[in-house]
Amino acid sequence: MRTPHTSIVLAVLFSILGATLLWLTNGNGIVIPAFCAALLTLWLFIRHLDLALYCLLAATMVLDQFRVFGFLDAVTTKVPFYLNLNTSTGIGPLVFNPVELLLVMMVGAWFWRATISREWHLHRVPNTGLAVVFLLMLVFFTGFGLARGGDWKAALWEIRALYYLCFVYFIAAQIIRTRRQVQICVWIIIIGVAIKGFQGCWRYFITRGGDLGSLRAILGHEDSLFIVTVLVLLAAYFFLGYRGREFKFLLATLPSNLLTFVFNQRRITYGVLGLSLGIVVAMLPREQLKKALYIVIPFAILFTLYTAAFWNKTGGGLAMPAQKIKSMFVKQEGTVDNESNEWRELELINLKATVRAYPLGIGFGNQYLIVVPYADIGEEFPLWRWIPHCALFWVWIKTGFVGFVIFWLFFGTAIVQAMIDYRAMRDPYFKALALMIILFIVGQVIIAYYDLQITFYRNMIYLGVAMALGTAIRRIEAHELAARK
Numbered sequence: 035m036r037t038p039h040t041s042i043v044l045a046v047l048f049s050i051l052g053a054t055l056l057w058l059t060n061g062n063g064i065v066i067p068a069f070c071a072a073l074l075t076l077w078l079f080i081r082h083l084d085l086a087l088y089c090l091l092a093a094t095m096v097l098d099q100f101r102v103f104g105f106l107d108a109v110t111t112k113v114p115f116y117l118n119l120n121t122s123t124g125i126g127p128l129v130f131n132p133v134e135l136l137l138v139m140m141v142g143a144w145f146w147r148a149t150i151s152r153e154w155h156l157h158r159v160p161n162t163g164l165a166v167v168f169l170l171m172l173v174f175f176t177g178f179g180l181a182r183g184g185d186w187k188a189a190l191w192e193i194r195a196l197y198y199l200c201f202v203y204f205i206a207a208q209i210i211r212t213r214r215q216v217q218i219c220v221w222i223i224i225i226g227v228a229i230k231g232f233q234g235c236w237r238y239f240i241t242r243g244g245d246l247g248s249l250r251a252i253l254g255h256e257d258s259l260f261i262v263t264v265l266v267l268l269a270a271y272f273f274l275g276y277r278g279r280e281f282k283f284l285l286a287t288l289p290s291n292l293l294t295f296v297f298n299q300r301r302i303t304y305g306v307l308g309l310s311l312g313i314v315v316a317m318l319p320r321e322q323l324k325k326a327l328y329i330v331i332p333f334a335i336l337f338t339l340y341t342a343a344f345w346n347k348t349g350g351g352l353a354m355p356a357q358k359i360k361s362m363f364v365k366q367e368g369t370v371d372n373e374s375n376e377w378r379e380l381e382l383i384n385l386k387a388t389v390r391a392y393p394l395g396i397g398f399g400n401q402y403l404i405v406v407p408y409a410d411i412g413e414e415f416p417l418w419r420w421i422p423h424c425a426l427f428w429v430w431i432k433t434g435f436v437g438f439v440i441f442w443l444f445f446g447t448a449i450v451q452a453m454i455d456y457r458a459m460r461d462p463y464f465k466a467l468a469l470m471i472i473l474f475i476v477g478q479v480i481i482a483y484y485d486l487q488i489t490f491y492r493n494m495i496y497l498g499v500a501m502a503l504g505t506a507i508r509r510i511e512a513h514e515l516a517a518r519k
Contacts, residue, residue: 079143086140087209087499088222090133090202094495095226095260104249105237110230116491133198133491140205159207160451160505161444168444169200175433176398184399188420192398192432195494202498210506213514219503220267220280220467223496227264228287230257234294251298256493258300259481261291263474263500266310270466273318273326278463296355302484304359309480310473317456317469378423378484380408385427395434402431421489425482428489448501449475455508464507471504 079086098111114121119128119135159165176193180186210216230253237252238244246252268284271277295303315326344356388402396402401419411418422428430438449472456468478488478497487493 076139076143079139080146083140083143083147084209084215084218086136086143087206088218090136090140090495091219091222091499092226093132094492094499095223096229098254099256099491100254102251102253105241105252108233110233133495137198137201137205140209141201144205144208158505159204161447164440164444164447165200165203168440169197171433171437171440172196172200175395175437178395179397179399179432182397182400184397185420186399188417189399191417192421192428192489195489195491198491199494199498202495203501206499206502207505210502211510213510216464216467216503216507216510217280219499224264224267224280224284224287227257227260227291228283231261231287231291231294234297235290238293238297246297246299251300253294253298254492255298255300255485256487256490258295258298258303259306259474259477259487259493260496261295261298262303262307262310262477263470264291265295265307266314266473267466267470269311269314270469271462273314273322274462274466274469275322276462276466280463299354300485301359302481303477304355306477306480310477313473313476314469317453317472377408377411380406381422382424382427384408385422385424385431388431389427392431393434395430395432395437398432400432421486423484423486425486425488426479428486445475445479452501452504455504459508459511461511461514464511467507468504471500474500 093113093115096110097113097115098108099116101107101111115132118131172193176189179189210219234252234257238246242249242252264284265288268281268288271281271284295307311330315323315330318326341356341359344352347356383406384404385402387405388396391403399420402422404419415421429441433441452468452472452475456465456472459465459468474497478493482488
């Protein structure tokens with residue numbers, strides 16, 4: 035029980051903090067209500083630690099990190115969840131964003147609860163040593179890059195997302211301990227994707243009147259990958275025999291999710307979806323595999339016939355998916371997709387030259403070499419000289435061969451561990467979720483070769499939660515089986 039003296043001490047401390055904040059912000063009147071709101075939020079998180087994780091995951095699934103060109107800012111874009119607070123509030127000293135504030139609150143609430151209860155039991159995170167090495171590698175090459183004269187702000191933009199991945203993975207693995215928590219996270223994911231699916235359809239049919247014109251996307255690039263994850267989850271539920279409320283909800287929202295996936299025109303995610311669905315079938319137990327083939331083989335034949343029928347068609351509508359698939363394999367002069375392919379080819383030449391010139395890496399915050407000039411896309415993406423589209427080569431040029439190997443070991447062992455857990459589990463709900471997590475990691479690595487999404491905050495936060503879910507469900511199922519004996 036708190037004594038009067040404790041209350042007095044806390045009141046004095048908070049008063050000093052409030053006065054200090056007023057002094058630092060030159061008397062900004064917003065800071066005190068914001069400070070009180072932060073304290074209230076922290077108190078809620080201490081009492082309900084999983085609430086912090088739910089808030090972080092929900093915001094990640096729904097709120098946009100980048101504005102989508104061609105559309106007026108929606109609520110999902112206007113909420114400055116990923117912007118530094120000094121930018122959104124004008125308070126100079128607040129050089130961090132709400133994501134980081136929320137992560138600090140989560141760690142602080144977890145530490146406070148552990149201190150009060152004196153329960154310091156940590157759930158084991160698979161491959162902890164390798165995860166720590168990966169994190170230390172990021173820290174080292176951040177310092178190395180800055181020591182070489184790298185730009186501090188550019189380095190932050192480059193590396194923040196991977197730091198988020200590491201911290202979210204660890205803290206979420208400590209928070210998620212029950213089946214109910216897993217279910218809530220899954221519901222947040224599928225509802226969040228459903229909201230983006232409806233938003234995409236609204237933009238296409240209502241805002242654009244069914245005509246994209248010259249627009250190349252209706253949502254963020256990362257939303258296509260997020261849709262792939264729930265489509266994979268739906269397929270896994272179906273083939274593994276789970277028919278709960280999550281399956282029914284995913285089935286009901288399938289049309290809007292699928293249409294938005296097509297309209298968003300992220301070519302590489304078409305390939306990721308096809309590969310992921312193929313792997314889902316290949317990894318099914320023998321009994322389910324036989325049944326799945328009766329569905330998959332006719333579908334594959336129909337899809338092949340569709341692609342052949344629309345291979346030489348032009349324009350949007352039904353031909354759009356076939357044309358996007360074709361653009362990945364066949365050069366199409368005069369098209370935007372072909373210009374994008376050629377730009378990436380020149381970029382790759384410059385990245386390979388940088389790897390040869392700096393085998394130990396250039397560190398974060400430094401620009402890669404330009405030995406072959408190509409179009410300046412600074413208006414669209416100001417950091418293009420620091421962060422290339424090919425994120426795998428980005429890791430290589432920034433961290434050298436050693437860091438590149440550590441990167442592959444981290445993600446490779448995560449995939450292997452997830453596959454081991456998938457094989458060991460029996461619960462169809464958990465087994466389907468494990469399968470989705472495996473393919474999420476695989477899909478993210480594939481996309482990293484073509485797009486810069488491992489530097490996107492949303493991708494890495496979602497991936498960190500997903501990897502934590504993968505470690506939790508194996509442990510939860512083992513505890514449930516032991517309790518039944």
